[in-house]
Amino acid sequence: MSFSFSQENLEKIAALKKRYPSPKALCLPCLWLVQYQEGYISLDAIDAISEQTTIPPMEVYRVATFYTMFHLEKREKLQVDVCKTLSCKLCGADDILQHLESKDVTINHVECLGSCGTAPVMQINDKNYENLTIEKVESILEELL
């Protein structure tokens, strides 16, 4: 299974290249593009990125493993990122997590999502759901599943 960037993404990359002093800087943007295009980052995609950015594949791979938001494996279920860091924990993230256990979703215990003032918080598909209560979680999941 080989990977190639979609036309749209190739244009994006071409546009971005003008903004940076070196194509190497495109590593992260390309990884994001791949992740949005495929849902995860395959080894073939890494080779494709390597081609675009002139970074050796191993270095791209290393970058991909460094950042928690990149996924190297296909993910099937709905991904629910629940913040478990201090403010959210103080405001009851544990209850939310416990409640989610019974749902047919993949729960990711993530560190601070930067919504401490509106804790507890979870993120699904880049969207923040704030000031969570168990009822709120119920309705959100009902909508998404």
Add this chain to the structure above:
Amino acid sequence: MSSSAIVVVIISFTLGTLLALLTIPMLVWMERRVASLIQDRVGPNRTNIFGFRLGGIVQSFADVVKLLLKEEYYPAHIKTGRWLFMFAPIITFVAALLAFMAIPFADTLNINGELLRIQPLPIDFGVFWYLAIGAVGVLGVIFGGWMSHNKYALLGAARAGSMVISYELPLGLSILSFIITYDTIDFNAMVHFQTGTFFGFLPAWGIFIQPLASIILIIALFAETNRNPFTVAEGESEIVAGYMTEHTAMKFAMYFMGEYVAMNTASAVIITMVFGGYQLPYFATEELLQHFTAFAVVMMLVLALFIYGFIKWMQKNNRVTKRLSNDGGRAFETRFFTIAFIVMGVVLELILLYLAFISQSDLERSISVAVVQVAIFVMKLMLFNLFFIIIRWTLPRFRYDQVQTLGWKYLLPLSLVNIFITALVVVGVSL
């Protein structure tokens, strides 16, 4: 030479050879047994032939068989003089054996007016013979050590050689004192001199007449025979096994046996020169012949008591501890030997009875006395061998420098002084 003379020579030669060779296993056994008894052990007691252990003496024969059957091994690094390497132990062994042959085992036998020496070599210069032949023994040691091409062997040989030099001198000088005192170089005459008493109550033995020379003689002979405390030539802690490091199997056995023969010879010389030889203390040969009947009766009593005592001892000790269920046939052996000893005792008693009361033949009587003297000689010999052994298991080994110090600084001057005093006394007495 008459036929009786030939018979006596043959008999005494056989006796001498047997005495020298058969005592080897005896002495090895004694060494082991005495050592173990001194050290609160049991010692060899397992080897047997059809259940007969003879108190463990069979072990010595087993060892001989073992050594005979061992691989004849020559170190590969010995390139030249291999024959000498092999011959060396034989020199030591044969020299010691030959030296033994000048020792008289009994008084001169008078057969029909013919005076016959009971001496394997019927010579009248036995002291010289002994000095000459006995000193050859160390050549075997030196050759063996030298031809081994081994530093330890060479060191051992050098030690043995230098020790012999240091001790031959006091030995010779102390013997000279005896020669001056006894006025003879014939062993038999020396024994004759020691018959009778000294100051009326002491047996006229060399040890009483010449105490200093006797002690020097004994010490020097300990050194000559390489016995403890003079075993520096084979000091295991420094030089492995000294001159015999490279010798194996029968070659080693030759050295080993040679040591025992030498010890036996040394004992015989000491007995002959210092402890009255074959003579019974206080009783000269003539006196025994004169009071033969009384002597025979006493002998009968002593024999009976001895056999009784021995059987009792044997019955007590030829057993295994109660902890063991199987005694390995010792009860049978004890029973057998009890009967054998009783039979032997009865036979001997009957012979003595015959000699004391029935026989009137002078020849028979003098032969009987000679036999008794041989027995006494053997007894003394064994006692002195026992002394050698006891000393070995009592004393630690001298350091090499101590050996030399003792030889040169103490024994040599002392023996010189002793000759001087002896000469003065002898000359004074004869004046």
Add this chain to the structure above:
Amino acid sequence: MSRVVDIIIDGENYRAEENSLLIDLLIQEGIKVPYFCYHETLGADGNCRMCMVGIEGQKRPQIACDTLVKEGMVVNTKSDTIREVRKNILELELINHPVDCPTCDQAGECSLQDFYMEYGLHNSKITIAQKVKHDKAIDLGANVMLDQERCVLCARCTRFTAEITKTHELGIVGRGDDAKVTTMPGRTLENDYAMNVVDLCPVGALTSKDFRFAQRVWFLESSEGICHGCAKGCNIFIDHNKLKYKDDTIYRFRPRRNDAVNGFFICDAGRLSYKELQEMRQESATLHGREISQEAAKEAFHNLLLLHQNSIAVVIDANLYTEEIESIINFANTIDAKIYAPLDIYKDASFADEMLKSSMRAANYKTIENLGITTSTPQNATLIINCNHPQEFRADATINFFTHRRETQALTLPIAAYTESSGSLTNEDNITQYSKQAVFKNSPLPTISDYLQGLGYE
């Protein structure tokens, strides 16, 4: 060339170039400083934090590999605080280390062990159950085995593949205490210098598959030698050992630092060349493929020389030591023989690269050239004396001096391989180097000059 300045280390004066790295000075002066990540060719990475030294005027200990030498600097490497700091950081290195030294080939030449003996000697504060588990015994390819648990993440290997070979096979992935060295999934380590990472690795994370479990390193004796794989003349350590009741055997080659020739590294081909060196050796004289005695060989040798007088050619192998070549020349002159050393057979362009591999696969061809020996194949000779030259020559009769067995009917005499004798070599850059005898066989084979001496020449 920058200024040379005075600095004080542990109360003693030293001179060093200004703005050079402090750690270089410490290593050069033999002042004990522990480090994992620093390496002279790879530079400072500053990740192991072991090389802490105290610098007067700085309130905290500094890493020597990222400190530049300045005029009047006062450095302290031995104080209690520094020892304590090194000990504490070493302890952190060991926290997730499996401590499986018994099964680890690095044991004996492991920096962790050395530093532990120097600075640690403490009881571990961690229980085994708490350690981070990673994969063990991963075959990376190119004869390199990886053990991620033993790794201290010094990144020397990854920097080697990134900066020296520029092949980028290895990398540290993941982060935090889950970080580990690996190749990309499904890809292997494949470059001609890959096994150097084994030497670079300060711990047992990267070990040689070839040397794996073969010997414990403390049994090995290292001799200084020169690789004969090509004309580069890389300096090597010949690690060999004579086991009880066995013969002296080489277990591995390791690169030996020589900045003028090979730097820190050697190629994998050279590293593994010890194997064929020890296989299929010619061990006794043969004639018509059958073993003959030394005396018979000697006689045959003389007979052949007599028979073919005035029509003899001597062919010299360009791998022989200069001393050997000279004695062969002397010999050839005495018997009036022509001397040849064909070099074409050694040329192998596919072997060459721009790092350490030369296209000329003969260690001493420069000497042949310098001595002006004819490099054509021998002509019109009825007897050819082949001194281990790899080529086969046609002639009425041949005398061979061979290190290794070859199919031949001719009189063949066994000679010592280069590890079994010593001599000098001149590499392609005209640098003459001396190679010491490393291996001492139980029954040593003579060199060609030994033979010639024994046969009455020279």
Add this chain to the structure above:
Amino acid sequence: MSQNIKVTKRPVNSLKHALYLPAIAAGVKVTFKHFFKNISDINAVETLRYPEEQPTDISDRYRGLHRLTHRQDGSEACVACFMCATACPSNCIFIEAEEREDGLDEKRPKSFFIDTLECVFCGYCVEACPCDAIRMDTGIFSLTGNKREDFVMDKEQLLSHKGAFGEELSRARS
């Protein structure tokens, strides 16, 4: 320190000492005493009548013949680290290592020989073993054989020896 030094006076250099003979006599007296005591009743000698009687006082610290311990699954505990061979003063341990495939460890001995004729039974190998894989607790003190080869113990033999004091398995490798 100084108060712990005990000064022993040298024996007086008297004639009695210089003569040696009295000392020899004293020594001979001791040996004779033992000799006569034992010769009069040899069974009073307290010795073990081996081999009919076997020793019963072998302690668990006794260094008998070696053995290789096992893991729970019965395989060898040894990982062929060569520590014993390194520590061995008589160089009588010969090991060859190989890859271990069962995942319990990486390495195991392909062959493991102990030449018991060369062994001095010092126990250093047991001390050195990091895996509790070699022990000398078999209680076997007598070893017989007809050939030299009989005394060279291979891995199977060493593994087959049983510990005499309980504790069969290695404590360090489970």
Add this chain to the structure above:
Amino acid sequence: MRECKIVSKKFHLPNSHTLSVARKNGGYEALEKLKEYSPTQIVAIIKASGLRGKGGGGASAGEKWELMPQNSEKPSFLVVNCDESEPGTFKDRQIISYDPHLLIEGIIITCYAIKAKQAYIYIRGEYKEYQDILQGAIDEAYGAGLLNACDITIHRGAGAYICGEKSALLESLEGKRGHPRLKPKQKEPEWYFGNPTLVNNVETIASVPFIVQNGAEAYRAFGTQKSPGTLLFAMSGHINTPGVYEAEFGTNMLEYIEQYGGGVKNGKKLKAVIPGGVSCGVLTAKECEGLTLDYEALRAVGSTLGTGGMIVMDADTSMPEVLKNILEFYHEESCGQCTPCREGSGWSDKIMKRVLDGEGSKEDLEKLFELADTMNGKTICVFAPSISIVLLSFLTKFRKEFEALVL
């Protein structure tokens, strides 16, 4: 306590993120001043204002700007650090979602001052929603022809706390792993692909238009002598109305909590406050009494102001659990480059787990102290020292709670 709105002026307005609303309320007015001032003059004004970096370190922004070469052959770059990952901090988010044009205005001014043609906003990956708002604003600005002199590019991170560290951020921006760089030997700008680069926090940049427009003195009118100006203080945790409220430096902390935060949730007693994101030492309720919110006052009580993101904890909070939570965060986020941090973060987390599981011992607490010592000041960046500070502040100030667990 007086109200002061420098950055948060437009936050409450509906559709505040649009250009029209921004223009209506004084947006982009400061750009007029650029015609008056030369770049060096602007740098001087910023320096005179005493503006301090608002990303946590509190270093003088003007001094940093001064390091940028004015006549370099190499291009200069501005990088705006919007990788706001410090737990308890969410102020930059407010700026980019409620007043992105303020930031864009600040960027234009800054680029003018440091002669940069290209500005990057490194935004954390989790802020996708706010990134879209910001991107919209930038597009609007392009459309209005505001961005002729410089380009603004949003560069999205992907979830690595360490990328908030400026050198790690630049590494990440260069397309590498976010590993902090070794400290420079002298004062110099940051380097992006070898080019001089200025890295500033979003709020710092957002403060620039006010200063340029009203002058340094106007900015100095707020705050204290040493900490002039305002900060977007944030509150979270056990508080009735959490959120971000701008206040000047030197505000009384408890008053601030009472006034804006509405006091501790459910009327419970205050137990502890982490003053500026979890990397700052914890403060007990007693220490908070009379404490003013400025860099100097907090340093005096052994903590730091950090980003001003306060986390408030009520009397029922278990401090060991709080510490465990923070250590988990550090364990997860350590980049793993250098040893003390890589191993120390995980190890302290594991020890704490043992302690919480009731398997700990007194030695475990001692180990934590030793670890804190080893992690402090021996690493490339300040990540590990932060762990050290947190560990020490929790262990010393709430010792009894920890000892109760190990006995």
